[in-house]
Amino acid sequence: MHGREIMRKDNLVERSDLGFVTFDITSIFDWNVKQLFLYLSAEYSTKNNALNQVVLWDKIMLRGDNPRLFLKDMKSKYFFFDDGNGLKGNRNVTLTLSWNVVPNAGILPLVTGSGHVSVPFPDTYETTKSY
Amino acid sequence: MIVSSALMIWKGLIVITGSESPIVVVLSGSMEPAFHRGDLLFLTNFHDDPIRAGEIVVFKVEGRDIPIVHRVIKIHEKENGNIKFLTKGDNNEVDDRGLYKEGQNWLEKKDVVGRARGFLPYVGMVTIIMNDYPKFKYALLAVMGAYVLLKRES
Numbered sequence: 001m002h003g004r005e006i007m008r009k010d011n012l013v014e015r016s017d018l019g020f021v022t023f024d025i026t027s028i029f030d031w032n033v034k035q036l037f038l039y040l041s042a043e044y045s046t047k048n049n050a051l052n053q054v055v056l057w058d059k060i061m062l063r064g065d066n067p068r069l070f071l072k073d074m075k076s077k078y079f080f081f082d083d084g085n086g087l088k089g090n091r092n093v094t095l096t097l098s099w100n101v102v103p104n105a106g107i108l109p110l111v112t113g114s115g116h117v118s119v120p121f122p123d124t125y126e127t128t129k130s131y
Numbered sequence: 132m133i134v135s136s137a138l139m140i141w142k143g144l145i146v147i148t149g150s151e152s153p154i155v156v157v158l159s160g161s162m163e164p165a166f167h168r169g170d171l172l173f174l175t176n177f178h179d180d181p182i183r184a185g186e187i188v189v190f191k192v193e194g195r196d197i198p199i200v201h202r203v204i205k206i207h208e209k210e211n212g213n214i215k216f217l218t219k220g221d222n223n224e225v226d227d228r229g230l231y232k233e234g235q236n237w238l239e240k241k242d243v244v245g246r247a248r249g250f251l252p253y254v255g256m257v258t259i260i261m262n263d264y265p266k267f268k269y270a271l272l273a274v275m276g277a278y279v280l281l282k283r284e285s
Contacts, residue, residue: 035165037202037221041184050210053184060221062164083207083215098185100202102165107249110185 028101029063036061037100042119044093046086054080056095089123133279150176150245155189155198156255161220162187162200169256172200174245182206182214182240187247190218193232198244201227207237215239 028036039058045051057077080087087093097113144153157170166172174189182188184206189198201218204226208214215237219226228236261268 037165037185039185043184048209049207051206051208053206055184055204058221060164078204081205100165100185100187103250105251108187108247110183 028099032103032106033063033101034104035063035102037102038097039099040095040097042080042093042095044086044090046082046084046090048084048086052082052086054078054082056080087121088125089121091118091120093119093121095119148173148175148245149178150174152189152198152244155200155244156258157200158197158259159199159220161222162202163222165221166200166250167252169253169259171251171255172247173249173251175248176243176245180246181208182216182243182246188218189244189247190238190242191244192230193235193242199227199230200247213239 037058037060039055041053041055043051043053055078094116095118096116099111099113101109101111145151147153153174155172155174157166157168157172160168172189182203184203186203187200188203189200191198199218201220201223203216204219205217206214207216216239217226217228217237227238231238261271
């Protein structure tokens, strides 16, 4: 999409150094849970916008899949574009894990995990990478 | 009569949920494996409910009648509450920009029909069958009409 050319300056380079995450969600899967839609979102504020949320990664887990996830060296699945230049020097970008429970029938709750990781952005742009 | 009470319940639902269309049928497979064609979704559209990443919204593209059920993947909200957001179907490779109007890059609150709060599988298949096979719809209407007429006589 051509519109994104203008926003390229704030492209987030793959944060492959997110370390590793292990979580066991066996307890969430009960008889009425068909699937879990997990997603990692980054939340931050900029001069332009009081609140921004960007989903960086998501995963669908069906009942029956291995409920123990061990994620290491994960790359951001989606490009992390800001609406403007608000990522440069932004010290307060928070990553949270949330999930949407899809039942066999019934209510669709959206749950946010407790705890979060703060990711500060550097004050200067990267000059060597190109896409 | 049955028709007027059904209508009253429907109108009541519209008021209670704040959505112009509180019950919708999933028409495509773009949200599989969560929702399949024919599933029924229950929506709310409360004005003060903020739109947040991860939520499943039903929206209409300006100029088109068909509601689309997808997930919000990006939001940018101003201090005054003005929000613009991007959606994507779970089962699609790319986001919905290709579905929006020519030149439109974001959705706004006014495009939202409702937020998916509950769901029932398969139940909506009847509507899809009626759309795809109009003869079935007429047959169903004929049966319902006959039932109402015959009931009265006794």
